Every structure is written in structure tokens, then in C-alpha cells.
Amino acid sequence: MSTTIQLYGGRKIDIKTGLFINNEFRPSANGSVLTTPNPATGENLATISAATAEDVNAAVTAARTAFETTWGKKSTPSQRCSLINKWADLIEANIDSLAELESVDNGKPVWMARDVDIKDSIGCLRYYAGLADKIEGRTIEQEDGIKIAFTRAEPIGVCGQIIPWNYPIQMFMWKVAPALTAGNTVVIKPAEQTPLSALRLAELALEAEFPPGVLNVVNGTGAITGDAISRHMDIDKIAFTGSTVTGRKIMEAASKSNLKKVTLELGGKSxxxxxxxxxxxxxxxxxxxxxxxxxxxxxxxxxxxxxxxxxxxxxxxxxxxxxxxxxxxxxxxxxxxxxxxxxxxxxxxxxxxxxxxxxxxxxxxxxxxxxxxxxxxxxxxxxxxxxxxxxxxxxxxxxxxxxxxxxxxxxxxxxxxxxxxxxxxxxxxxxxxxxxxxxxxxxxxxxxxxxxxxxxxNQYMVLSNAVPFGGMKQSGFGRELGIEGLKEYTQTKAVHWNYGEEISWPLNGTNI
Incomplete structure (x- = not known):
């Protein structure tokens, strides 16, 4: 299941065309496909598998298994850091072909894809890899010698992520890097207009030796694949970047399923x-x-x-x-x-x-x-x-x-x-x-x-992986990048620990 993409200067690249589920490329359950054109010429580049609700369910099942058995609380921060950095190294080693692939699928100049989008994405991976062992709780003083309270920042679980077509690789990393760093597993849907670079990133993740089910890529349409992710009862969080209209639909779908946590980065008129x-x-x-x-x-x-x-x-x-x-x-x-x-x-x-x-x-x-x-x-x-x-x-x-x-x-x-x-x-x-x-x-x-x-x-459009980004009003809520972006992929657990106080039973006003 692969196709050959014609790049610039006569160069070619082979791309897997299936859905990436549980570290395998596979066709969609009912054989659904979608095509993607070269925006510069209007000619079709490739035909790839399009996920159905059944495929999304298979990806979520794989992600849940990985979260409970090999990732989540079962992996150490140093293990996650090492794998994420290895992935970044592989992306850097393939930066030229990735940039050309991004360009023929999206339309942006090759230099922009290479020197801005992909270099920033590599930096994003490395930034969050460096935070893997810095996810911390805090102690809260209670009664000295009797009680203590503390908090834990824990991963949320299986994260559904839906990204737009304007920065396919960069938006992929803005979503995936903090999620994996915090110990979550991912089911991600690229935009149907720009599906190819995500499949190549999945190949490189496989080469980096991420455990099966940690990263799953399900290309498809918003109406079918995106909706299935938004409504899935075993997805714990959804993150979306795109239009305000679609963001409202995702919130509605999430609220009618399991009240999953939602973060939205939406439109603007800046x-x-x-x-x-x-x-x-x-x-x-x-x-x-x-x-x-x-x-x-x-x-x-x-x-x-x-x-x-x-x-x-x-x-x-x-x-x-x-x-x-x-x-x-x-x-x-x-x-x-x-x-x-x-x-x-x-x-x-x-x-x-x-x-x-x-x-x-x-x-x-x-x-x-x-x-x-x-x-x-x-x-x-x-x-x-x-x-x-x-x-x-x-x-x-x-x-x-x-x-x-x-x-x-x-x-x-x-x-x-x-x-x-x-x-x-x-x-x-x-x-x-x-x-x-x-x-x-x-x-x-x-x-x-x-x-x-x-x-x-006195500048514009300048971003940093260390600085949070997100909207107000109808431009959404939640933050990406920075420490704040990592916190969006954790949940706080409070612990009250008694190690010295005894109580009498039944309680009354004289023994409380």
C-alpha cells in the first residue's frame, strides 16, 4: 500500500497510503479513499485510504491498549524523551524530501516548508521532549506530623486530534508533541486536503520505534472521520485547529458523548x-x-x-x-x-x-x-x-x-x-x-x-515553542506551545494523606 510522488527536479518519494493504526498501514474497513491534488498544477498526486467510524474505533482501541500497557503511566519520562528526540532526529535527516512533499501537497514554497515549518516542528518535538521529566505536582501543607496533601499531574488518556491544512507538519507537532510527552496516546486526523506528510511522519515514528498504538493517523473527511473522533466514547480529550463553525460542531459532539475535554484554536480576523x-x-x-x-x-x-x-x-x-x-x-x-x-x-x-x-x-x-x-x-x-x-x-x-x-x-x-x-x-x-x-x-x-x-x-507572525498561543472570544480557548500547552494534556489529581490522626466513631460534636 504505497504510491510514488513526483517531487521537484525529477526526484521521487514513496509514500504509504493506508491508515496508520497500531504501527501498521492498512486500508480502510470499507475501501474508502480520497484523492489529493498538487495545488500548483491541479493534477492529482495520490489516492489514499479514508477512515470510517469503524477504522477510528480500531485506532482508539489500539491507543487505549498502548496507554494502559506500554505508554501512559507505564513509561518513564526518560523513555518518552528519548523516543521523541529520536523521532526529531529522523525528521531532521529527511528534512529536504519532507519539505518537497509538503510543498507539492500544500502549495507553499519548499524553502518555507523546510526553513520555517519543519525546522520549527523539530524544535517543538525537542522542546517538549526536554519537559518530559519536568511535569510536576506540588505539596500543600496541612497539619504538621499528622496530614499531608499533594497533587499529581497525570496524563489524560487517549487524545483525538484534528488538524488543518495550512501548516500540516507544524500543526501535527503542535498537537502530538505535548500529548506524547505527557504520556497520552494519540489518534490524529490530518486535513483531507493535505494528508501526505502525516503519513511520512508516521513512517518515521515507526522507524523511531514508538510502541504500537501510541500514534495513530486516520486520514479522512471531517464529516465522517472527524465526526467519529469527536463523538467517540473512549476518547478522553479532543484538540482541534480550524474554523469557528467546525469548532462549535466539535464541542456539540463532545458534549453529547462523554463530556471529553476540548481545546479549540479557531479563526481570526486580526x-x-x-x-x-x-x-x-x-x-x-x-x-x-x-x-x-x-x-x-x-x-x-x-x-x-x-x-x-x-x-x-x-x-x-x-x-x-x-x-x-x-x-x-x-x-x-x-x-x-x-x-x-x-x-x-x-x-x-x-x-x-x-x-x-x-x-x-x-x-x-x-x-x-x-x-x-x-x-x-x-x-x-x-x-x-x-x-x-x-x-x-x-x-x-x-x-x-x-x-x-x-x-x-x-x-x-x-x-x-x-x-x-x-x-x-x-x-x-x-x-x-x-x-x-x-x-x-x-x-x-x-x-x-x-x-x-x-x-x-513592532513585529508580526513571530512565534516561539516556549510561548503559549491561543485565542479569546470566538477564536477559541485553551493554549498550545509553552508550559501551558503541556498542561492542556494533563489532569490534576489531589491526594490527602493521613499518617498520624485517629478518629472516634460515630462522630459527634465532642470528638471531631
Whole structure:
């Protein structure tokens, strides 16, 4: 059960196409399959197995057995640390082919997959491996010489994880690394648009010699595979990254099953506020990064820009020039900054929003409905969209209110700091926000005022495996990364220990 994937420069890679359950690749129970295209060309890359509810149940059974017998409380922190580090070493040794595989399945440039996503994922594994022996409880003083109380941080059990298509390898590791470190076992569903790199990661986990059932990969659709994970009575926790609409469905399914613990990292419509004290050239670079990195397919993309009126003309001039200098095209070329979007469906969705912007009266600074005539013939059927900037935007426009998940920037202006805060916070989302100002006091005031789980000051999109990430409002709850991300995969047990006090029975008011 394997297929050969054509990479760049004539290179090829063989990929297992089955479901990875109990350290074996197997077909789905009823033979269901799904296909995945190359976003740059529109051609199909591979056909792989798609899990049914029966397959999910088999994966959960394997994960439960592993949790009770070889992992969970049966493994030591040093054992988990060693295996996770070995896995990281194998990923690093295969980084070039993994990056190309990620690129042909997702559309992002190879250099971005290699130097950002995968290197960060390796760092994520190693960061959490180093925390394996640092999962601690605490003692709580009671009556000296008679009683003691303490807490234990224990693994939750079997964790169902559902990840998105925008960062397939990185989101895989954000979920799996802390879960395994804490002693949990995993059943993970990659996005149906980008299933291939997860299968390769499973092969490398097998090579690293993880015990059977510790990691299980069940590709499939959200409606079947994702729903089966959300509703499964023997899954103890579910972690999801994706849209707010789907997050609500997962919460509902979890609540109607066994009230499993849920963490959600959901959508965003993040504001970037630019004050007139900034270095315009440098700030424009960060604004481009905020909206165009990963083609704007990012939950914390800075898709709403607020520029102080006193610098708007100069700032718009510089921003337009910088965006039009971006190279769009072949993901295999090191100078390419933007490749195609992930799918035909996503391309059509973003193009509709670009059309809405024109219809609703926004002014197109660059991009819009232009065609990318420079693309080579082999990419003519690819899922490319030009980066687009609209000015004269206002609340009520679809491009201002909705999460587009593409390279479309809605720009508004403001006069005062108070107005900037009001405009920035006027959204149902609260994942990220950016502030650009050379006034430190102003930055700190904005940090306090903005309602977002992450606030960047004079930078954007910069993350660290040691720093927690997550949302407020309809951008979800719970945290990934950092110590906080590890705690999401543990549960606290309190212990009261009596070693000196005797009681009389039956109790009454004189012998308590």
C-alpha cells in the first residue's frame, strides 16, 4: 500500500497510503479513499485510504491498549524523551524530501516548508521532549506530623486530534508533541486536503520505534472521520485547529458523548495598528509578512490594517510597491514567496471575496481581479490568487468582517489611539493583533487594550515553542506551545494523606 510522488527536479518519494493504526498501514474497513491534488498544477498526486467510524474505533482501541500497557503511566519520562528526540532526529535527516512533499501537497514554497515549518516542528518535538521529566505536582501543607496533601499531574488518556491544512507538519507537532510527552496516546486526523506528510511522519515514528498504538493517523473527511473522533466514547480529550463553525460542531459532539475535554484554536480576523511614529519602510515589511506569509492562509493573519491618517498616503505608496515586488509562482524556486492556495475550493472562495470588495465600494490598491499572466504554462490550472489590498474599507463589508483565509488585506484609517482601539476590537474574533509604534508607553497601553490571545509589538507572525498561543472570544480557548500547552494534556489529581490522626466513631460534636 504505497504510491510514488513526483517531487521537484525529477526526484521521487514513496509514500504509504493506508491508515496508520497500531504501527501498521492498512486500508480502510470499507475501501474508502480520497484523492489529493498538487495545488500548483491541479493534477492529482495520490489516492489514499479514508477512515470510517469503524477504522477510528480500531485506532482508539489500539491507543487505549498502548496507554494502559506500554505508554501512559507505564513509561518513564526518560523513555518518552528519548523516543521523541529520536523521532526529531529522523525528521531532521529527511528534512529536504519532507519539505518537497509538503510543498507539492500544500502549495507553499519548499524553502518555507523546510526553513520555517519543519525546522520549527523539530524544535517543538525537542522542546517538549526536554519537559518530559519536568511535569510536576506540588505539596500543600496541612497539619504538621499528622496530614499531608499533594497533587499529581497525570496524563489524560487517549487524545483525538484534528488538524488543518495550512501548516500540516507544524500543526501535527503542535498537537502530538505535548500529548506524547505527557504520556497520552494519540489518534490524529490530518486535513483531507493535505494528508501526505502525516503519513511520512508516521513512517518515521515507526522507524523511531514508538510502541504500537501510541500514534495513530486516520486520514479522512471531517464529516465522517472527524465526526467519529469527536463523538467517540473512549476518547478522553479532543484538540482541534480550524474554523469557528467546525469548532462549535466539535464541542456539540463532545458534549453529547462523554463530556471529553476540548481545546479549540479557531479563526481570526486580526488587526494590525500602525501609528505615525513608525519607520514606514520597515513597518510595511512587517505588514506584508502579516497578511501574505503562507499566502494569507493563517488563522492569525493580519488581515485588517489600521493606519493613522497622518501617514496614510506615504504608507500606502510604500506598501503597494512592496507587495508588487513579491514573486508569485513555482513553489520549488527559492525566490518564490507565494505559491498557490491549497485547493480549487479555497481559490474560488478567495476570488469571491475579492469581487465582494469591489462591489461593496472598497478601493483596490493592488491585485483585485487581475490575472497572473506571467505564470508558466504548467501552472495555468494551479490555484493561484494575486495578493490584494483594499483601502476605503469599513465595518459591514465582507472583506472587513469575514475571515477570508487568503492574501486579501482590508485597510482603514484612524485619527486617535482611542479610535484605533475601538476599530481593532470591533470583531467577534480574538486570536492575534499587532501594534507598530516607537512610543513604548503607547505600545503598552495597546497591549492592555487589545482583546487578543497574542499581541505583537513592532513585529508580526513571530512565534516561539516556549510561548503559549491561543485565542479569546470566538477564536477559541485553551493554549498550545509553552508550559501551558503541556498542561492542556494533563489532569490534576489531589491526594490527602493521613499518617498520624485517629478518629472516634460515630462522630459527634465532642470528638471531631
Amino acid at each position: 488587526p494590525v495598528v500602525v501609528f505615525d511614529s513608525v519607520d514606514i519602510d520597515q513597518t510595511a515589511n512587517w505588514v506584508c509578512m502579516a497578511i501574505l506569509f503562507n499566502h494569507g492562509q493563517d488563522c492569525c493573519a493580519g488581515s485588517r490594517l489600521f493606519v493613522q491618517e497622518t501617514i496614510k498616503d506615504k504608507f500606502f505608496e510604500v506598501l503597494k510597491r512592496k507587495i508588487e515586488e513579491i514573486e508569485i509562482g513555482d513553489p520549488g524556486v527559492e525566490t518564490t514567496f507565494m505559491g498557490p492556495l491549497v485547493s480549487r475550493q479555497q481559490q474560488e472562495k478567495v476570488k469571491k471575496y475579492i469581487q465582494h470588495g469591489l462591489e461593496e465600494g472598497a478601493v483596490c490598491l493592488t491585485g483585485g481581479e487581475q490575472t497572473l499572466a506571467h505564470l508558466p504554462e504548467k501552472f495555468k490550472d494551479g490555484f493561484f490568487v494575486p495578493p490584494t489590498v483594499y483601502t476605503n474599507c469599513k465595518k459591514g463589508m465582507k472583506i472587513v468582517d469575514d475571515e477570508i483565509f487568503g492574501p486579501v488585506l482590508a485597510v482603514q484609517t484612524f485619527k486617535t489611539e482611542e479610535e484605533a482601539v475601538q476599530l481593532a476590537n470591533d470583531t467577534a474574533y480574538g486570536l492575534g493583533a499587532g501594534v507598530f509604534s516607537q512610543n513604548a508607553s503607547q505600545c503598552m497601553r495597546m497591549v492592555h487594550a487589545l482583546k487578543a490571545g497574542t499581541v505583537w509589538c
